[in-house]
Amino acid sequence: MKKTILIILGIVVFGLVASSIYQQVTKKSAKAQRLECHKNVTVFERVYIQEELPNIKKLLQDGEFVLKMKAERSKYMESKLFDYVDVTEIENYIKSSFGQKNENETLKINVLLYENDKQDPGKKNDEARKYAGYLVFDVYLDKSLVYKIQIDFMDMQGFDIKTKIDCIRQSILSI
16 A cells, blocks of 8 residues: 555656656747847847737837937946947937837837946856847837837947847837
């Protein structure tokens, strides 16, 4: 009787461990790999309100949105990115790339251009120090966050920022 209970208990424990391992291996990551432009960089994207995506796409395609740009310099190391990158130029590129025609408060896009602070003591590994910075686009429809995407850029002088903006546009319109 004890032997049977131990065998059953062993099978249950083995099943739980196997199930846990399977869930970890097949876990869906927040890292996006949907598009070709996602393959060589780290991209995180999240949809908060799925049913509003068609409305966002329509407004974007019509060029009806407001853009708010913010830049964040490194704090622990000497900031160098913004010696080469003009935030106003990036803002204008986003507006033209996305085809802004009118400022429509219904659709708001908040953009953060962040310089990676490689000397930040909170960086956990060398992988976190490789990239030059990242762009975060928060897309709001009627004051509700609908979609968010973050993409890294690697060039310390920001030469690849425009291609990342183009990738973000593709991401939003293809979601």
